[in-house]
Amino acid sequence: MKLKADDRLEQAREEFIAQWGAMGTQWGINRTMAQIHALLMTAAEPMSTDEVMEALEISRGNAHANLKELVAWGLLRAVVRKGERREYFEAEKDVWRIFTVVARERKRREIDPALEVVRKCAEESREIATPEGRAFHEQMRQLEEFVVFASRMADRVAMMKHGFAIQMAAKLLG
Amino acid sequence: MKLKADDRLEQAREEFIAQWGAMGTQWGINRTMAQIHALLMTAAEPMSTDEVMEALEISRGNAHANLKELVAWGLLRAVVRKGERREYFEAEKDVWRIFTVVARERKRREIDPALEVVRKCAEESREIATPEGRAFHEQMRQLEEFVVFASRMADRVAMMKHGFAIQMAAKLLG
């Protein structure tokens, strides 16, 4: 009976890892990275590089690169066990924290560069006096305004505590 | 003097198209699609497939596929000029509308599938009575709760009118 429960858990967990990995693709995150995150999010204990390699059947290089990337994002922490030499990794499991970390990263990668582009184009077209030039500049200006807005919103959301977000959402959804 | 202004505009516009296209990659949108969108967003008149092909120096197949995709997203409209046979395309230029369209699409592609996965895993692990099973189920449950929340938020935002969003943002940012 104990074995059966363990099997079912293992199966559910593998399903989660596989699907979460597949979804990572949609999210613009590579499959391995999403799988490692899923694996560690549902691990009882921190895992070493070798354990991750074995669990997901991936190469050392791949495991290493993606573990480091996840640490850089702030979705994993490297921990050391006393008397042990190698590093273990444990995942951030709080969903709200995961969300704010991802939001911050996405803002950095998606919004900030857009702002630069749009600012530059708005600037370059400021003094073009033809009707087409004015229209273009106005379009860039509106885009810039919106991106600035989005940027500030993203910052705010990323800073929010869970409780406050819920409170705000209540107003919004109520 | 007129020529100079036109040149500067053309240059600024090409820069915008190139950069917006490069950014599309980051956004998980293919480069051509983003370029076409940028091209039409800054076009005074609707453009035909052939005009798009020529402006961006891309093949017919590529132009066609991405124009259709943009129409499917709701970022372009196909229009017909009276007495003309071919289709022309014009872009949605209102930035808020662009945003809500993209938000809707992203929700559909990123949030909805995640909800399914997480629901299934939560369901499958509901009755596993081991401590590990309970922990896994609890993790899935929290994830599900969050994704439902995100889903509802995304729906609300996608439905918002510009004015309301601004108003809400004022509270949030104030």
Add this chain to the structure above:
DNA sequence: CATTATTTTCAATTATTTCCGAAAATTGAG
């Protein structure tokens, strides 16, 4: 210092996605 465990790098391979170009299908006009 020499040895060994571990992490990091990287060139080569493999997989995935995007794009081309030409053929096939469709549509409207005469």
Add this chain to the structure above:
DNA sequence: CTCAATTTTCGGAAATAATTGAAAATAATG
């Protein structure tokens, strides 16, 4: 119906991204 304009499809080429596997670098141990 016939013809020409236009759209759509699709197999494979080209470009991009992910992954491997093994060697190099680093760090702890005795």
